[in-house]
Amino acid sequence: MPRRTRRLTQLVLGLAGYAVSMALMVRAGLGSMPWDVLHQGLALRTGLSFGTVTVLVGGLVLLLWIPLRERPGIGTVANVVVIGATVDVALAVIPVVDGLGARIALAVTGIVLNAAATAAYIGVGLGPGPRDGLMTGFAARTGRSVRLVRTTIEVVVVLTGWLLGGTFGLVTVAYALAVGPLVQWFLPRCTVRVRD
Template identity: 65%
Template structure:
């Protein structure tokens, strides 16, 4: 079971990087965090994947005062997504024409939802950015919606000021990603051995991975 979860984690993170590359090639806007990553990459002259990985590592440091500890999935998130996006961008040629760009955007958002559900469903730890959100929710007592909106609002504005791409893709991602992941996640959540679909284990109530 652990091997299945680890493989699903790596596949999900790799597909996440590919989905980001598709949205980059669409040139119609990125999600808030990747607007920031792209803006930093343009200013520093680094590859997008390098910025994604470095930013993930720096965000992970913010977990320390929140007394939050990374899981295997968290560490893999920092290492894998950036490598995957750089590899995918090297293989995907630029496209022209609005229909083709919209096609890449739609494919990128759908693939991103599938990838997100896959790596979350593996149950091996949240990504650095999601962990920052949940840590702040726990420490401040604020709602998930308020904390997530605040974090993503800050990084979106910062990314836009740095020259990151904001557009229809940014809006589409914000509106669609939550409902899509909610639909896909139950199908990709791996239950630990001995746990039934209702959450009952032989030793009592199961409280999650």
């Protein structure tokens, strides 16, 4: 497979996998990823679908890139469109489950899939996701550490989403603790070299 085709295919599959992972965590009902707490809260308050809210928030975050002088790539735009479109389909297909064991299984599967999907779309080097660019842009403009900026953004997002009615819980905390190490493990296995 030509390298360009592989990069684009991996990008789309990674973004679709990311959307499915979001849906798995939402269906587990034990909390959501930080930004999804906000998406849930906004969906509850506006009556818009979860995927539509995800697209709109992604678009607004991209507008914040302008004063931060961040530059989107094709992967950045695809991130907003593919994830937003796919997550509603995934939520329609993945059933709500009963029983704590099944819910934990959905959550764990969602967290691991999310890390693999993140590594897959980052690994092709076609542009960061909107929220990642927001983090790096703020860090560059303020001179603060990425860790501090990321933590501040996610605390604000989770708190706002929770106040709007989004689900904060065990998965929110487990995701925050586990996703970094998991992405670090998956990333070398998913990175596509642009040139030999």
